[in-house]
Amino acid sequence: MRKYFNKNHLLGSLFFLIPLIFLIELYFFPLFSIFRSAFRYLADEITINWSNIGHVFWFTFWQAIISTILTLIAGFPTAWIFSRFNFPGKKIFNALFTIPFILPTVVTAAAFNALLGPKGFINMIWMSVSGSSSPIVQVMNTIWIILLAHVFYNTSVVLRVIGNSWTQIDSKLEDAAKTLGASPLKVFSRVVLPQLKPSILSACLLIFLFDFTSYGVVFLLGGPKFRTIEVEIYYQALQMLNLPLAGILSIFQIIITIAVTLIDKRLSHIILLNRAPKIFGENLRKPELRWEKIVVFIILGLQFIFLISPILALFLRSMYVFPSESSRTTIASGWTTVYYQQLFVNARNSIFFVPPIKAILNSLSIAIAASGISLIISLFIVVGENRFPWTGKLESIFMIPIGTSAVTLGLGYLLYFGRDIQKIWLIPLAHSLIALPFVIRSIKPAIFNIPNSLRQSASILGASPVQVFLKIDFPIIFRGLINGFIFAFTISLGEFGATSFITRPDRPTIPIAIYRFLGQPGLMNYGQAMAMASILMTFCLTMIVIVDQKE
Amino acid sequence: MLKLSSVCYQYDEKPLLNGINLSVGEHEIICLLGPSGSGKSTILRLIAGLEKPQSGEIQWNEYDLSEVPAHKRNFGLMFQDYALFPHHNVYENIAFGLKMQKLSKTAIHERVELCLKQVGMLSFAERKITELSGGEQQRVALARAIAPQPRLIMLDEPLGALDHTLRQTLLEELRSILGENGIPAIYVTHDQEEAFVLADKIALLNHGIITQYGVPDTVYRNPESLWTANFFGLNNILQGEDTGENSVRVSFPSAEYVFPLPLHISSKKGQVIHIFFQDGDFSQDSCENTYCLKGRVNQNIFRGYEYEIKVLIEEQKEFTFHSYKSCPVNQMLKIGYHIQDLHFFL
Numbered sequence: 001m002r003k004y005f006n007k008n009h010l011l012g013s014l015f016f017l018i019p020l021i022f023l024i025e026l027y028f029f030p031l032f033s034i035f036r037s038a039f040r041y042l043a044d045e046i047t048i049n050w051s052n053i054g055h056v057f058w059f060t061f062w063q064a065i066i067s068t069i070l071t072l073i074a075g076f077p078t079a080w081i082f083s084r085f086n087f088p089g090k091k092i093f094n095a096l097f098t099i100p101f102i103l104p105t106v107v108t109a110a111a112f113n114a115l116l117g118p119k120g121f122i123n124m125i126w127m128s129v130s131g132s133s134s135p136i137v138q139v140m141n142t143i144w145i146i147l148l149a150h151v152f153y154n155t156s157v158v159l160r161v162i163g164n165s166w167t168q169i170d171s172k173l174e175d176a177a178k179t180l181g182a183s184p185l186k187v188f189s190r191v192v193l194p195q196l197k198p199s200i201l202s203a204c205l206l207i208f209l210f211d212f213t214s215y216g217v218v219f220l221l222g223g224p225k226f227r228t229i230e231v232e233i234y235y236q237a238l239q240m241l242n243l244p245l246a247g248i249l250s251i252f253q254i255i256i257t258i259a260v261t262l263i264d265k266r267l268s269h270i271i272l273l274n275r276a277p278k279i280f281g282e283n284l285r286k287p288e289l290r291w292e293k294i295v296v297f298i299i300l301g302l303q304f305i306f307l308i309s310p311i312l313a314l315f316l317r318s319m320y321v322f323p324s325e326s327s328r329t330t331i332a333s334g335w336t337t338v339y340y341q342q343l344f345v346n347a348r349n350s351i352f353f354v355p356p357i358k359a360i361l362n363s364l365s366i367a368i369a370a371s372g373i374s375l376i377i378s379l380f381i382v383v384g385e386n387r388f389p390w391t392g393k394l395e396s397i398f399m400i401p402i403g404t405s406a407v408t409l410g411l412g413y414l415l416y417f418g419r420d421i422q423k424i425w426l427i428p429l430a431h432s433l434i435a436l437p438f439v440i441r442s443i444k445p446a447i448f449n450i451p452n453s454l455r456q457s458a459s460i461l462g463a464s465p466v467q468v469f470l471k472i473d474f475p476i477i478f479r480g481l482i483n484g485f486i487f488a489f490t491i492s493l494g495e496f497g498a499t500s501f502i503t504r505p506d507r508p509t510i511p512i513a514i515y516r517f518l519g520q521p522g523l524m525n526y527g528q529a530m531a532m533a534s535i536l537m538t539f540c541l542t543m544i545v546i547v548d549q550k551e
Numbered sequence: 552m553l554k555l556s557s558v559c560y561q562y563d564e565k566p567l568l569n570g571i572n573l574s575v576g577e578h579e580i581i582c583l584l585g586p587s588g589s590g591k592s593t594i595l596r597l598i599a600g601l602e603k604p605q606s607g608e609i610q611w612n613e614y615d616l617s618e619v620p621a622h623k624r625n626f627g628l629m630f631q632d633y634a635l636f637p638h639h640n641v642y643e644n645i646a647f648g649l650k651m652q653k654l655s656k657t658a659i660h661e662r663v664e665l666c667l668k669q670v671g672m673l674s675f676a677e678r679k680i681t682e683l684s685g686g687e688q689q690r691v692a693l694a695r696a697i698a699p700q701p702r703l704i705m706l707d708e709p710l711g712a713l714d715h716t717l718r719q720t721l722l723e724e725l726r727s728i729l730g731e732n733g734i735p736a737i738y739v740t741h742d743q744e745e746a747f748v749l750a751d752k753i754a755l756l757n758h759g760i761i762t763q764y765g766v767p768d769t770v771y772r773n774p775e776s777l778w779t780a781n782f783f784g785l786n787n788i789l790q791g792e793d794t795g796e797n798s799v800r801v802s803f804p805s806a807e808y809v810f811p812l813p814l815h816i817s818s819k820k821g822q823v824i825h826i827f828f829q830d831g832d833f834s835q836d837s838c839e840n841t842y843c844l845k846g847r848v849n850q851n852i853f854r855g856y857e858y859e860i861k862v863l864i865e866e867q868k869e870f871t872f873h874s875y876k877s878c879p880v881n882q883m884l885k886i887g888y889h890i891q892d893l894h895f896f897l
Contacts, residue, residue, distance in 0.1 A: 191636060
């Protein structure tokens, strides 16, 4: 008996050993390199430009605050109508409004460019209609586009977090307040708002964190003038070659992230006992009065326009050449697929050494590799954790990478892997690490729903552990595995932050390609950026639809 | 004085209230009695201004309320599940209406203390709502509704969620509190016992209209329809046929009874007529000035305060009687009824 126990013990350890090594090599060691480099820098007392750091810090801070406030204002009316009214197409709207949140930052950047950029739809239409040659909307490389993009991204957090909480507030309380003499305004301020406070705070903290650690949007849409901490890390590391300073900034970022997370945990302890309505959906009703219908229509319409028009603009821009553009090149005006076709061509003065289509193939193969690795590692973790009681809490350490930004990770790889940075296996491994927490989350519920008795009965009937796994566990968690794979795939496809640190010029990924195209003048480059971004967006949307099918 | 005239209301395009006529005078407690789903709560919500009727008028002292929003009507409403504000404590809940009236802090304090005393919850002022039991919540809800001294108070099945003993106690308390404050009240329930204890007048709601209205005693003893009799659980009812000669024949295998049909019932020969037999005297042996039904005692159940005696009339229909005296099972009885004890309906 003892022998059997020891063998299982060893088997259990093996299950965890590989993921642990993975985590240490790809996360902790790079992280420590950052710390080491930064402390060495401080110890050598090289003069640090603290005022510059302070400036960056301050900018990151106030743009995050303003973005959060604007997001709250923008999303609040929509949260209200979703929580109090039933209207046709509600489910579809709900899904549509979540799309911005899951789009990769490069896609968002390209989309906003396609709508509001100097060559974007609004400007092009204005110029052809009014005949002027200067664009009317000049928000690119200003703070406004950054704020706009942040609101675009995070509105769905307001809808989900605050909207959910609002549906829980019994409308009978509002009725009671009315009979006690409260005007509609007082009903809101004295009955509804106090009960919404926890969720409002929670949403704000989350959005603040997202905006504080914002990288892609600021980098791509704001341009070099605007430096959040993440963007500054990039510039210090890759342009100023001041890795230690980048390290110090990383540490600051980590501290702030931990602090905000802790505050959020503290706040969620303050539980306000809301009465859940007895029947789900009891608070919902069709808008009856005329003003109600008008208001719902307007709010829904505005929200739709705001959240969907950039996406539409991206698609359309990638397939349309304006007459003013066509006159300067050899491309005919009107609807066209020329940009997509050009992706297959290895143009002589291209910024890549290979046809851009190669970037798509690169991304796909990296994504498949990354998802596969992620999946296997998570399976090891979850299987090991489930069988051997002493491994229970270990899973939480695999969740830690969520707390550090992709940029920090990229910097860590730069410092730790040194010359190996250009090795082909690094990007897939990096992506699989970034995706790991999400894959674990996808698989975990599925695997824990399998009662042990099922496995035990299979064992008694003579099945070996491997057979038990294949015949019992696997079929049941299959759906979770698919979802996990798709999650990791989507994350890898759109990953920009870490990849921008470890990319090779001859092996671009889709996001890198889009970034390069956007940075170059010329219609063809612009069009190809739009085309690639549309392709990436289509991939992501398809993936999400597949995952949602199971719901 | 509240008056509803021909109030109609539809829910989800289905008619719910089909012409409600109701009035509540000063110091009156009116009970709206009816089965679940009959629209009782809706009537309260219409009066409170939380919903708008499709047609009809709601007037207070002859003044039309249709343009007056809910928060200006000053009608108190006590909800079925109390609807206490979870983010306020007991004191703040009760003070809410007073704050809306912009009273001074001292005035609010006085009034809240008074109301707490009335409901017997003086020591509970600082308590959180979540720490209260059902009965305590109900009392706070009542205090909150009466605190702003509304011109009318409406109570929507306030005792529904409580257990039997608690219900009894609170019922009596309610009666005295409502009486003390002198505010006219509409009390909604499906429980007839509550209605009988509290109401000055009962209004029976069925199929969207008030089918009967009056003092509890009269309504109970003179049901005007079969539905009403069934609702009250009165089952001393026999079914007969219009003979066409101003009388009703009730046939049994072993015997036949003929009762004179009152003039106000309009029916044709052959029409089914129901007769409700009220009270009934089975202490006498002769049937001279009375109509007698013959039956055999089937069950004799001791209830503590009285005996419940079930008698099989002509071995066919079971009647229920209450008596101080016990009647041994299988004893043959003759039950006598005066003509005014017989109630006829279609």
